[in-house]
Amino acid sequence: MAAYAKPVEILIDELGRLPGIGPKSAQRIAFHVLKTDKVDAQRLADALIAVKDKVSFCERCFNVAEGTECEICGDDRRDDTVLCVVEEPKDIAAMEKTGAFRGRYHVLLGNINPLEGIGPEQLKIRELALRVASEPIDEVILATNPNIEGETTAAFISSKILAPFEITVTRLASGLPVGGDLEYADELTLGRALEGRRSV
Amino acid sequence: MAAYAKPVEILIDELGRLPGIGPKSAQRIAFHVLKTDKVDAQRLADALIAVKDKVSFCERCFNVAEGTECEICGDDRRDDTVLCVVEEPKDIAAMEKTGAFRGRYHVLLGNINPLEGIGPEQLKIRELALRVASEPIDEVILATNPNIEGETTAAFISSKILAPFEITVTRLASGLPVGGDLEYADELTLGRALEGRRSV
Numbered sequence: 001m002a003a004y005a006k007p008v009e010i011l012i013d014e015l016g017r018l019p020g021i022g023p024k025s026a027q028r029i030a031f032h033v034l035k036t037d038k039v040d041a042q043r044l045a046d047a048l049i050a051v052k053d054k055v056s057f058c059e060r061c062f063n064v065a066e067g068t069e070c071e072i073c074g075d076d077r078r079d080d081t082v083l084c085v086v087e088e089p090k091d092i093a094a095m096e097k098t099g100a101f102r103g104r105y106h107v108l109l110g111n112i113n114p115l116e117g118i119g120p121e122q123l124k125i126r127e128l129a130l131r132v133a134s135e136p137i138d139e140v141i142l143a144t145n146p147n148i149e150g151e152t153t154a155a156f157i158s159s160k161i162l163a164p165f166e167i168t169v170t171r172l173a174s175g176l177p178v179g180g181d182l183e184y185a186d187e188l189t190l191g192r193a194l195e196g197r198r199s200v
Numbered sequence: 201m202a203a204y205a206k207p208v209e210i211l212i213d214e215l216g217r218l219p220g221i222g223p224k225s226a227q228r229i230a231f232h233v234l235k236t237d238k239v240d241a242q243r244l245a246d247a248l249i250a251v252k253d254k255v256s257f258c259e260r261c262f263n264v265a266e267g268t269e270c271e272i273c274g275d276d277r278r279d280d281t282v283l284c285v286v287e288e289p290k291d292i293a294a295m296e297k298t299g300a301f302r303g304r305y306h307v308l309l310g311n312i313n314p315l316e317g318i319g320p321e322q323l324k325i326r327e328l329a330l331r332v333a334s335e336p337i338d339e340v341i342l343a344t345n346p347n348i349e350g351e352t353t354a355a356f357i358s359s360k361i362l363a364p365f366e367i368t369v370t371r372l373a374s375g376l377p378v379g380g381d382l383e384y385a386d387e388l389t390l391g392r393a394l395e396g397r398r399s400v
Contacts, residue, residue, distance in 0.1 A: 005266045007254045011247040019232045020225050029218045031290055038252045045245035047211040052238045054207045066205045090231055
């Protein structure tokens with residue numbers, strides 16, 4: 001016989017598909033859900049659906065957005081001449097927390113990763129080139145992660161995409177631990193790295 | 201401004217309420233949901249609701265059940281004379297995996313934990329007493345966890361609840377895990393293993 005009632009098995013299964021949730025965590029969460037009020041489970045279910053229904057990617061920078069334009073692209077007070085290129089929308093949140101950047105963003109939605117079959121054409125790199133060609137951008141900060149994939153992506157964009165343009169291309173300063181993730185850097189370190197960015 | 205679109209913030213919030221999910225994990229899962237197909241998010245949302253709608257606790261043993269009786273209570277081939285008392289439904293799954301137990305179960309739905317304000321009256325202990333009084337039970341195995349709360353709960357049930365009945369009350373053996381190393385066992389476990397040593 002099954003160890004649990006069928007709907008519990010299904011929930012454990014579905015939870016186990018989420019990143020960072022192993023079988024034991026999935027089981028623990030499923031039993032937590034079983035014990036809590038229906039209204040709590042409903043709120044989580046609603047939140048999941050709302051994200052898929054209401055949130056998409058900004059048509060200009062590919063940050064998450066309600067509607068076609070994200071809050072940052074819709075903000076007139078941002079500096080149009082500096083563009084910060086990041087891998088994921090969550091990296092924007094990390095940058096914004098420093099309070100040290102007032103320019104615009106461009107999200108690649110990933111990095112170049114040949115092992116996973118992700119090349120430049122799967123990323124928003126063509127869209128980046130179009131923006132650099134049409135917007136009054138003076139500087140592009142390549143704020144991809146300081147790991148192999150991030151460095152590869154930055155090197156590719158710098159040499160193959162941005163070389164023809166008369167703009168400054170910079171990379172966040174060292175100070176970030178090599179092999180780490182932008183997302184896990186504390187605000188101070190990230191702020192310093194931004195301050196000390198250098199021309200590549 | 202908010203770091204993310206509102207629905208994303210709400211989802212991160214709701215995910216963060218789950219046990220073992222910190223703010224970083226919640227963020228990671230939320231962005232995973234954002235990137236995956238709507239149908240995947242819908243399946244998880246459905247599974248959450250299905251568990252609350254279709255699954256409740258068995259009226260007899262408090263295992264999880266679809267309907268009023270769990271699969272084990274509904275199984276005629278189980279031995280009615282041995283009752284295994286566990287803290288949570290997931291402990292039943294662990295016991296069943298051994299294939300070594302053919303009796304019935306009773307789930308307490310927790311343990312006595314004064315620090316969290318959980319006393320005997322919050323657990324299914326009264327229901328246990330009623331079962332022992334009315335069912336043909338010869339032996340009660342107190343299979344609560346071998347930690348402070350579990351030991352306290354077992355001691356309470358044994359001395360305050362089961363003492364008046366003419367039944368055998370047992371506790372699972374403490375000792376070295378099979379396949380483990382003597383060297384890595386903690387002193388308490390090794391002490392218990394020594395205490396409970398058996399003739400070969």
